Amino acid sequence: MIIIKKLKSILFFLLGTIALGFGIAGIVLPVLPGGPFLLIAFFCYAKSSKRMEAWFQSTTFYKKYVLALKENRGMTLKEKIRINIIADAFILFSVFYIDILLVKIVLIVLGLIKHYYFIKKIKTITPEQAQGLKNQA
Incomplete structure (x- = not known):
């Protein structure tokens, strides 16, 4: 049992x-959204x-990128637009270059x-609210 717990801990690390x-x-x-990966890392x-949890919570990555999402406080309109434009570009690229109709429909x-x-x-927050969140952390 102790070995399984240790292996699980190593795997999560x-x-x-x-x-x-x-x-x-x-x-x-x-081209790569960082927020979801930082949430997975947390x-x-x-x-x-x-x-490890305490260490990650003390990093600037956590304070700047994860805290607002984790506490469900929202994202700025600029962040939302940037993420959506990048994701849409990849989706459209895939839709135009894939020949399978079902895959195109699923992507859309x-x-x-x-x-x-x-x-x-x-939730959409103002840049001032986002800065306030970053200053609190």
Whole structure:
């Protein structure tokens, strides 16, 4: 039982580290959304150990990119537009270059669901509110 718990902790640590790497890359690269990967990293580190969870919560990545999403406080309109434009570009690229009609339909439906989610489910906050959240953390 102890061995399984230790292996589980190591697995979550490795997954968290990989997700953190993708999240950092997503911050730098405009084609990769960093937020979801940072949320995955937080989840994995929290499952890994209390020490890793505390470490990740002390990083600027957590304070700047994860805290507002985690606490469901929202995103700025600029962030929403940037993420949607990048995702739409990839979806449209795929729709134009894939020959399978069913896949095209699925991609379009997923794109519409994404827009619904960003418009209706994620609260839009002002840049001042976002800065206030970052200063609180």
